[in-house]
Amino acid sequence: MSDAHERFAALGREFLTWLWFETERNHGRVNLDGVGPIGVELTRRLALETGGAAGENSTVSADTPTVVEEARVALRTGKKVSSTRLILEVGERQFELAIHGESFVFSGVKLPTLLTAAEDERLAERFALIEELEAIVDGLYVQFARLRLDPDAWPETRAAMARWVLASEG
């Protein structure tokens, strides 16, 4: 893996860790620029890694893995979220997917219930929903990237995340 790829893989892990932090700070809601608050839940499976050459990892499987002590311990030992399953609620609709922060591969994607019955219309509707899902996830990620580059806002967020990790000590 090249340095740039490794750096962006690490950024993907930071993004998912930030998303976890944001959901806890805002009671399961994350404000998405241009859309407003959306529901975000990390669910069922949480994989955490140190990254780099050491590559230590922990995997927690539970309905709400973020409350499991093992996940908290992993955070405190310097691991970040490498993959998880997300539930995203946008208005009345719910998307669900597994996402890998290092590659942005989406798997096990569940889309909201379709409104149309005809096969060609169903395909177009599913395609539109896939594009909407990507816009949401990409939008959150770009929002994080902009925050990460903001010399005024990032230090404050980074400090809050450090306090959050420390406060997670049981």
Place this chain on the structure above:
Amino acid sequence: MGLLNGTVSYLRFVAMGELGDLNEETLKDALEAHAFRDIDPNSEEERSVGWVRFDDPFSAEWAPGELIQPGGLVVLRLRIDTLKVPALTLKAHIQAAERDRLTAAARDKLTRAEKDQVKVEVRKDLRRRSLPKMALVDVLWNLSTGDVRLFSTGRAVAALFCEAFEKTMALELRSVGPMTVLWLRGLAEEDAEALSRTEPERFHLPVGSGGEA
């Protein structure tokens, strides 16, 4: 895992370059030029990769006007057939054939050339008696944005797909990951560059403790 129903898993790509004169007719010609062709069991070919109709894996013919849907959406299906006799099966059949040959010739040893001949014959015979393993992979291509989605997450399938797509469309595919998403979504190049130089954070350490090792 289907495109029309149920959960989906997929890889994201973006087609780089100009579409040029790509239209319904040139797309149809390109797909037909790289259409799926059956593996000849008498050959040594182990794999065949090519395009088939979305609704019929045994047809690679498209009617005028059915490929590019409203909004510039193209739905494709790639067929990947593999005809490979499992090593253990091949070995067992070769041993059996060698025994039959020795019995018929009332001898206790075959020459090297005879052994090679048995091997070739048995392999051909087994290939003729075997059915290829078929895999069908769905692809969504948005001509307006260049976004390409491959509904499979296997690396081997992705490599075969990229090769087939790039040959067929004469366009380069770039994988979409945490780096490419940023420029696809409009982050300035200098910002992406700045991100590539930042040190990973160590959230478990107090502020000012430095970057990740």
